[in-house]
Every structure is written in C-alpha cells, then in structure tokens.
Amino acid sequence: MPELMGAEVICVGTELLLGDILNTNAQFLAQELATLGISHFYQTVVGDNSQRLKDVVAIALQRSSILIFTGGLGPTPDDLTTETLADCFRVPLVEHPQVLDDITQKYTARGRPMSPSNRKQALQPKGAAVLPNRLGTAPGMIWAPRPGVLIYTFPGVPREMKAMWRETAVPDLRRRGFGTTTIHSHMLRFWGISESALAEQVASFLALQNPTVAPYAGQGEVRLRVAARALSTAEAEALIAPVADQLRAIAGLHYYGQDDETLASVVGQLLQAAGQTVAVAESCTGGGLGHLLTAVPGSSAYFWGGIISYANAVKVDLLGVDAGDLATHGAVSEDVAKQMAVGVRSRLHTTWGLSITGVAGPGGGTPAKPVGMVCLGVAGPDSVECHTLQYGVHRDRDLIRHLSAHTALDLLRRKLLARE
Amino acid sequence: MPELMGAEVICVGTELLLGDILNTNAQFLAQELATLGISHFYQTVVGDNSQRLKDVVAIALQRSSILIFTGGLGPTPDDLTTETLADCFRVPLVEHPQVLDDITQKYTARGRPMSPSNRKQALQPKGAAVLPNRLGTAPGMIWAPRPGVLIYTFPGVPREMKAMWRETAVPDLRRRGFGTTTIHSHMLRFWGISESALAEQVASFLALQNPTVAPYAGQGEVRLRVAARALSTAEAEALIAPVADQLRAIAGLHYYGQDDETLASVVGQLLQAAGQTVAVAESCTGGGLGHLLTAVPGSSAYFWGGIISYANAVKVDLLGVDAGDLATHGAVSEDVAKQMAVGVRSRLHTTWGLSITGVAGPGGGTPAKPVGMVCLGVAGPDSVECHTLQYGVHRDRDLIRHLSAHTALDLLRRKLLARE
Numbered sequence: 152m153p154e155l156m157g158a159e160v161i162c163v164g165t166e167l168l169l170g171d172i173l174n175t176n177a178q179f180l181a182q183e184l185a186t187l188g189i190s191h192f193y194q195t196v197v198g199d200n201s202q203r204l205k206d207v208v209a210i211a212l213q214r215s216s217i218l219i220f221t222g223g224l225g226p227t228p229d230d231l232t233t234e235t236l237a238d239c240f241r242v243p244l245v246e247h248p249q250v251l252d253d254i255t256q257k258y259t260a261r262g263r264p265m266s267p268s269n270r271k272q273a274l275q276p277k278g279a280a281v282l283p284n285r286l287g288t289a290p291g292m293i294w295a296p297r298p299g300v301l302i303y304t305f306p307g308v309p310r311e312m313k314a315m316w317r318e319t320a321v322p323d324l325r326r327r328g329f330g331t332t333t334i335h336s337h338m339l340r341f342w343g344i345s346e347s348a349l350a351e352q353v354a355s356f357l358a359l360q361n362p363t364v365a366p367y368a369g370q371g372e373v374r375l376r377v378a379a380r381a382l383s384t385a386e387a388e389a390l391i392a393p394v395a396d397q398l399r400a401i402a403g404l405h406y407y408g409q410d411d412e413t414l415a416s417v418v419g420q421l422l423q424a425a426g427q428t429v430a431v432a433e434s435c436t437g438g439g440l441g442h443l444l445t446a447v448p449g450s451s452a453y454f455w456g457g458i459i460s461y462a463n464a465v466k467v468d469l470l471g472v473d474a475g476d477l478a479t480h481g482a483v484s485e486d487v488a489k490q491m492a493v494g495v496r497s498r499l500h501t502t503w504g505l506s507i508t509g510v511a512g513p514g515g516g517t518p519a520k521p522v523g524m525v526c527l528g529v530a531g532p533d534s535v536e537c538h539t540l541q542y543g544v545h546r547d548r549d550l551i552r553h554l555s556a557h558t559a560l561d562l563l564r565r566k567l568l569a570r571e
Numbered sequence: 572m573p574e575l576m577g578a579e580v581i582c583v584g585t586e587l588l589l590g591d592i593l594n595t596n597a598q599f600l601a602q603e604l605a606t607l608g609i610s611h612f613y614q615t616v617v618g619d620n621s622q623r624l625k626d627v628v629a630i631a632l633q634r635s636s637i638l639i640f641t642g643g644l645g646p647t648p649d650d651l652t653t654e655t656l657a658d659c660f661r662v663p664l665v666e667h668p669q670v671l672d673d674i675t676q677k678y679t680a681r682g683r684p685m686s687p688s689n690r691k692q693a694l695q696p697k698g699a700a701v702l703p704n705r706l707g708t709a710p711g712m713i714w715a716p717r718p719g720v721l722i723y724t725f726p727g728v729p730r731e732m733k734a735m736w737r738e739t740a741v742p743d744l745r746r747r748g749f750g751t752t753t754i755h756s757h758m759l760r761f762w763g764i765s766e767s768a769l770a771e772q773v774a775s776f777l778a779l780q781n782p783t784v785a786p787y788a789g790q791g792e793v794r795l796r797v798a799a800r801a802l803s804t805a806e807a808e809a810l811i812a813p814v815a816d817q818l819r820a821i822a823g824l825h826y827y828g829q830d831d832e833t834l835a836s837v838v839g840q841l842l843q844a845a846g847q848t849v850a851v852a853e854s855c856t857g858g859g860l861g862h863l864l865t866a867v868p869g870s871s872a873y874f875w876g877g878i879i880s881y882a883n884a885v886k887v888d889l890l891g892v893d894a895g896d897l898a899t900h901g902a903v904s905e906d907v908a909k910q911m912a913v914g915v916r917s918r919l920h921t922t923w924g925l926s927i928t929g930v931a932g933p934g935g936g937t938p939a940k941p942v943g944m945v946c947l948g949v950a951g952p953d954s955v956e957c958h959t960l961q962y963g964v965h966r967d968r969d970l971i972r973h974l975s976a977h978t979a980l981d982l983l984r985r986k987l988l989a990r991e
Contacts (some may be wrong), residue, residue, distance in 0.1 A: 157643065160576070165785065166785070166787060167597075167598075167614070168601055168605075168612065168613075168614065169601060169602070169604030169605045169798075170598045170599065170600070170601030170603070170604075171796065172598070173593065173594075173595060174593075174594055174597060175593060175597065177586075177587075177594060177616070178590045178592070178593045178594065179590065181587065181588055181589060181590030182589070182590030183590075184590075185589045191588050192588065192617065192623055193588075193615065193616065193623070193627070193891075194587070194588065194614075194616035195614070195615055195616075196597070196613065196614035196615075197613055198612060200612070203612055203613070206634070207613070214626070226766070226767045227766070227767070227777070227786055228777060229777070229785065230788070257963070257965070260961065260963045260965075261962070261963055262961060263768070264768075266765075266767045268767050268771065269767055285965055286965055286966070309965075310970070314765060318891065331656075365591075401721060419844055430857070432797070432880065435865075436855065436862065436865070437858075437861040437862050437864060437865025437866075437870075437874070437881065438851070438857070438860065438861025438862040438865070438877065439858060439861075439862040439865075440880070441853075441858025441859075441879040442856065442857050442858040442859040442862050442972075444857060445858070445859075445881060445970065445972075446857075446968070447970075448933055448934060448968060449934065450857075450881075451881055451882065454882075455881055455882040455883050455884070455885055456878065456879040456880050456881040456882055456889075457858065457878075457879040457881075458876065458877075458878055458879070458889075459851065459858065459861040459877040459878070459879065460876050461871055461875055461876040462871065462874075462875040462876055462919075464875070464920075465875055465876040465919060468876070468919075469876075469889070469918065469919075495630065497615065498888075498889065499888075499889075501884075511865075512867070512868070514868060532736060548866070548868060552865075552866075
C-alpha cells in the first residue's frame with residue numbers, strides 16, 4: 152500500500168477533554184510513527200460521543216490514510232469506538248468466538264465472574280482482524296474498510312496499547328510496506344551532573360544532523376537521545392556508535408547506562424559480575440530503595456533484603472544504632488547513617504550495606520536540619536563512608552525520596568566501579 | 572456572547588507530532604475549561620505548516636465557537652500561527668508599536684541583541700487585541716474576527732501560556748459572559764471490585780445528566796467521577812453529595828476514599844484514629860509496601876518500619892520463619908506469609924504485622940506456584956490470617972508488585988473497619 156496521506160492519531164475519551172488524564176498515548180504513537188518514518192500530520196481528541204466521533208472519522212478520512220484510535224474499547228456503555236467505526240462504514244458487528252473465549256479465560260484466571268457487558272468486547276466489524284491484547288481483556292482491530300484506508304484500534308490503557316502496538320501493529324505496518332526507512336535511537340543516561348553542565352560539555356554535538364543529539368532532563372536524571380535515520384537499524388547503529396562513544400568519554404563516571412537500563416539494573420550487573428551482595432537500611436525512603444533494586448528481574452542473586460527503620464527504636468533494636476549517638480546527633484546525621492549501613496551489612500551478611508536517613512518533609516525540618524537534608528551511608532568490606540545532601544526546601548516529599556534512593560544507588564555504583 | 576458550540580484547543584507544533592514533547596498544554600486548558608463550565612468537545616494537534624493549519628481552522632470554525640491556539644508565535648520562520656490566522660480571515664497584519672517596545676526592552680534586559688526576526692512578534696491581525704506575555708517575548712492575541720467566533724493565541728511554552736491564560740484570558744472570558752457556571756467534581760475510589768462489576772451495580776447512575784457519573788479503571792483501582800455543573804462550587808457540592816452517598820452505599824467496603832486519598836492514607840487515618848501501629852515484612856515487593864505507607868506525610872505516627880526479607884535466610888534470621896516450614900511449603904505459601912506477619916509484628920512491637928510473599932516473575936514460576944501467585948498475611952492482636960491471590964501470568968512484574976502492595980493495604984483497611 153503506498154503511503155498517500157500519512158497517519159492520524161485519534162484519541163477517544165471524555166476524560167481527556169476534562170483534563171483528568173494526560174495524553175501520553177499520543178506522544179508514544181507520535182514517537183513510534185517518527186521511528187517508522189510514517190508521516191503524521193494530525194492528532195485529534197474527541198469525547199465518548201458517537202456523533203462527534205463519526206464527524207471526526209469523516210474529516211480524518213479526507214486527510215489521512217492510516218487512522219490510529221486509542222480508547223473507547225471497554226465494556227461500559229460509553230465505550231463506543233468499535234460500534235461507531237462499524238457504523239461509519241455501514242458494516243455489521245460480528246462476535247468473534249475465540250475473543251470471547253480469551254476474555255472468559257482471563258476473567259476465570261483472575262477468579263472473577265465475567266459480566267454480560269464484557270461480551271461486547273468480542274464484537275468487531277465484519278471483515279476486521281482482531282488485534283490481540285495480551286495484557287488486558289479489550290482487543291483492538293486491524294481493518295482496511297476500503298482501499299487506501301487502514302484502521303488500527305487500541306484500548307486507552309497505555310501499558311496494553313504499547314504492547315499491542317509493538318507486538319502486532321508494527322509488524323503489520325511493515326508487512327504492508329510502511330516503515331522502510333527507520334529512525335533508530337539510543338538514550339544515554341547520566342546521574343550526578345546537571346542538564347546545563349552536560350549540554351555545555353557536549354555543545355558541539357547538539358548541532359549534528361544525522362545522528363542528532365538532544366538533551367532531556369527530569370527527576371535528577373539527564374539523558375541524551377542520539378537518533379539516526381537510515382535504511383536499516385544496522386546502518387543507523389553505525390552512525391550512532393562513534394558519537395555515543397565520544398559522549399560517554401566526555402561524561403566519564405556521570406554516564407551510567409542506556410535505554411532500558413536503570414541505576415538499579417546497572418548496580419545489579421556490577422554486583423553480579425563481582426559476586427557480591429547488598430542489603431539496605433532505609434528511614435525516609437521507607438522501602439523505596441529496596442523496591443527499586445527488586446524492580447530488576449533476577450535481583451535475588453545479589454539483593455538479600457533490608458530493614459526499614461522508620462522509627463528510631465527500630466534503628467536501635469534491629470540495626471544496632473547506638474541510642475546515645477541517636478540522641479546526641481539525631482536520626483538525620485552522618486553518624487547514624489554510617490551505623491545503619493554497617494548494621495544492615497552485618498545483620499544480613501552481605502558485601503555492602505546501603506543506608507538512607509533524611510528529612511523528606513513537608514514537616515520535620517529545623518534550621519540545622521532543613522527539609523531536603525539527607526544522609527547516605529555505604530558500608531563495604533574495607534570501609535564505611537557517608538555523604539550529606541541538601542535537596543532544598545523547594546522540592547517536594549516525593550522528589551526528595553526519589554532523589555535520595557537513586558543517589559544512594561549511584562553512590563554504590565561509583566564504589567563498585569572504583570574497585571574494578 | 573452566548574455559548575453556541577464550545578471551545579476547541581488547537582496545538583500547533585511539529586515537535587508534538589514527532590513526539591518530542593508531551594502535550595501538557597492541552598490537559599491544562601482542558602481542566603481550566605471544565606472548571607469554567609465551558610464545553611470542550613475537540614482537541615487538534617497540527618504541525619508548523621500553513622496550509623494544514625488553515626484546513627484545521629476551517630474545520631474548527633464549523634464545530635467550535637472559541638478557538639484556543641498554543642504554539643507557533645515565536646520569531647522563527649516556522650512560527651506561523653499569527654499570519655495564518657490573519658490569512659484565514661483575509662485581514663492584514665499591523666505592527667503594534669507598544670509590543671515592539673516591550674520586546675525590545677525584554678531583550679535589552681537580558682543583555683541579548685534583538686534580531687530582526689523578533690520584530691515579527693509585534694505583528695497582529697488588524698482588529699485583534701494584544702494578549703500580553705509577562706514572562707516571555709511572544710505575546711498572544713484576543714480576536715473576534717466575526718460574530719460568534721472568539722480566538723485566543725498563546726505561545727507553546729507552558730509557563731508563559733498558563734500565566735497568560737490565568738491573568739488575561741480567564742478575566743476576558745468572564746467579561747464576555749463565559750464561566751458563569753462551574754463544573755465541580757469528586758473522584759470516588761474503589762478497590763477489590765472490577766470496573767464492569769461496579770458499573771453494573773451503579774448502572775442507573777451512569778445515565779444521570781447533572782451530576783454525571785463516569786467510571787475509570789487502571790492498575791487494580793476503579794474510580795467513579797461524579798461531576799456537577801452549577802452556578803457555584805457550593806451548589807455543585809449539593810448536587811454531588813446525595814449521589815456520592817448512594818454510590819458509596821452501593822459499593823460498601825469496596826469504596827475506600829476520594830480525590831487525593833490513597834489506600835495508604837486511608838489506612839493511616841484508621842490506624843491513627845485507633846491509636847494503633849503497623850510494620851511490614853516484604854519479599855516480592857522488596858520495600859514497595861513500606862514506600863507506599865511512608866509516601867503519606869506524618870506516617871511516622873503509625874508506621875514503625877519493616878523487614879525486607881528477599882532472601883530466605885533473612886526470613887529465618889530476622890523474622891523467625893521456621894526453616895523447616897520454609898523447606899516444606901516454600902517461600903510463597905500461606906504458612907510462611909503468616910509467620911512473616913507474626914514475626915515482624917512481634918519484632919517491631921506493633922499492633923499489626925502485614926506480609927507479602929509471591930512470584931512477581933517473569934521467572935521463578937512453577938505449575939503449582941505460577942507467576943502472579945502472591946500470599947498476603949495480616950497479624951493482629953487477636954489472630955493472624957492469610958490470603959492467596961492469583962494475578963495471572965499475563966501481568967508483568969511491575970503490575971504484580973503494585974497489585975500485591977495495594978491489596979495488602981486493602982486487607983488491613985478492611986480489618987481495621989471490621990474492628991471499629
């Protein structure tokens with residue numbers, strides 16, 4: 152199928168028009184279409200209203216050849232996308248028995264009764280192919296209702312939509328001759344340096360044309376997206392590799408990984424390579440550091456556990472922090488952070504002990520120990536050290552906890568790299 | 572001016588169509604229009620292309636009476652919004668000397684030379700009023716090019732757009748008779764029931780007109796948004812209250828809170844009201860349950876801490892789980908979950924002990940204990956009980972951990988309510 156007019160993303164949902172949710176689906180699909188080299192000139196958002204959706208489809212058919220819908224596939228009466236599309240092309244709905252079986256099985260597996268309204272999700276316009284939904288109950292469809300028009304529908308749930316897009320829609324588009332040039336990219340990830348400082352160090356790269364280098368930042372992390380357009384992924388990789396190598400060399404230890412890698416996964420790789428283990432002692436993060444470490448599949452190979460010592464009594468009873476030191480220096484102090492790290496390392500018999508104690512706010516700050524003050528400890532085979540960070544009173548509780556847990560991981564990463 | 576067809580948000584920018592940025596402007600404007608009670612049926616995104624923008628304006632004029640543009644007001648050649656709008660209505664552009672002065676002063680204040688291209692930003696269609704930009708150089712406009720049509724333009728920079736909206740556009744809309752009614756809403760939150768089951772129980776409410784009731788679902792939670800249109804927030808509250816009360820009565824214990832409340836904050840309120848405390852023992856969630864509990868400011872009043880027993884040795888050494896039972900029944904078993912809950916309760920001297928042990932995947936599943944099988948334990952003053960859940964192998968590690976931690980909180984919530 153030749154590409155005539157490009158793709159249009161149509162997001163269906165009154166919740167978008169009320170501002171209840173942010174339209175991350177439109178951004179994801181825009182990025183994916185760019186990667187596939189498919190032109191994309193319009194995005195439309197419309198509510199759960201059959202007539203207005205019909206009008207939007209009529210307009211899209213005049214200016215776009217690939218129509219990508221998200222939302223409106225659920226079991227409730229205001230989920231109207233499938234039946235409205237059938238109506239637009241005056242095609243009847245038919246029930247797909249294998250979809251009904253799949254939905255029934257998913258409900259059974261979850262131990263929930265399937266309600267009659269769920270049966271609606273097995274209906275699709277006659278002639279449409281099922282776009283399977285591995286992660287949820289509402290399948291989408293792939294439908295060419297007339298020559299030069301190609302329709303894909305997805306549920307609005309981002310996780311389900313993304314998996315369906317990658318697993319089924321992209322291969323289908325390629326089979327139909329779309330996506331012959333490709334934009335391929337790597338996201339390089341940095342911790343411990345500001346966006347402006349990194350941008351200055353790599354300023355000359357930001358003007359490159361192919362690959363392009365673009366900086367992003369958020370939640371303490373800085374990223375550089377290196378993207379190349381080429382006929383194949385291999386060609387794009389060849390354009391990206393030398394530039395990425397130079398960027399890594401410039402950033403030194405601030406570079407920690409790329410693409411899906413996280414500080415936790417990189418720390419895990421380093422620990423596994425060294426045959427070492429870690430345990431955590433957490434106060435203000437309340438388990439967030441352990442949660443990050445265990446987000447990595449297979450982390451049981453090097454993460455043994457930890458102690459959440461939110462109350463001071465737990466710091467003394469379970470970590471062996473000295474009650475006198477606690478009274479003298481306070482829970483948020485380098486002395487206590489060190490004893491927490493040493494204590495958890497010794498009680499869990501690990502190579503490393505990592506500790507966090509701080510004032511996450513919004514209450515609890517004092518002039519000497521303001522909100523945003525956090526002490527991190529790392530105890531290892533040779534020594535124990537501690538760092539005090541001041542994240543500042545203008546950052547909120549969530550961000551202070553996020554930065555604390557990630558900086559603790561970064562601390563251990565740098566220790567592990569220094570010992571290699 | 573009577574409201575005929577509602578507002579349409581038109582975001583102009585190729586960077587949106589490439590997915591380089593997330594369209595937060597559309598969500599902000601959607602929320603604001605909802606608050607003002609101005610109907611809003613469509614959002615459109617179009618690139619920096621004059622002809623396509625003209626086409627989009629022509630379509631919008633047929634279905635909307637208030638057109639709100641963001642983006643395309645800058646000094647570069649691809650910033651086309653102002654001149655394209657003038658062209659749509661065949662009106663010439665005129666230079667506003669006071670805008671030119673303002674731009675010149677801002678460049679001088681920043682110590683930057685003003686380039687000739689910046690002069691373009693002082694041009695506006697004849698008859699349009701300047702919408703001043705306090706924070707940046709590109710002003711917007713307020714323009715009624717013909718009866719029944721009202722146009723506002725804003726730069727794409729969210730900070731500038733928001734200030735201009737609040738400081739000038741909202742007062743202007745109110746002067747024109749818009750925003751005399753308000754839409755006010757509450758989000759009711761439920762756990763332990765599926766979206767379709769709840770929707771069936773409250774089916775008659777989903778057809779209401781004022782207030783409206785709309786279901787949402789995601790990550791195990793189901794929500795009902797109850798929204799009323801009225802002349803004041805107080806009037807809207809009066810319309811919402813009886814409906815919300817009936818919905819809560821129908822849902823019973825499945826209802827847990829509303830608006831910003833979370834399962835963790837509700838559990839915290841119940842614990843504080845009862846003068847009780849809790850500690851956690853976590854295996855597959857790795858600290859995620861503690862992290863949720865401590866996301867609530869002031870949680871130190873009732874959350875004392877916990878033990879992350881990721882390795883089996885930690886379950887035995889620090890929680891007192893019987894090594895024989897662990898070998899016989901396995902780490903993911905009701906026996907072990909119970910002993911973990913009892914162990915952490917006794918070691919941390921709390922009223923309640925809450926435990927989680929499960930197979931989060933993607934590896935580690937067996938036919939008897941598949942991925943998604945999770946045992947939750949709750950030990951209290953009178954008894955210890957356990958629940959085994961099967962989240963199913965099609966759910967991913969993140970979601971299984973998310974559901975496990977939230978269901979554990981829900982379990983404790985129901986225990987606390989039963990004891991009241």
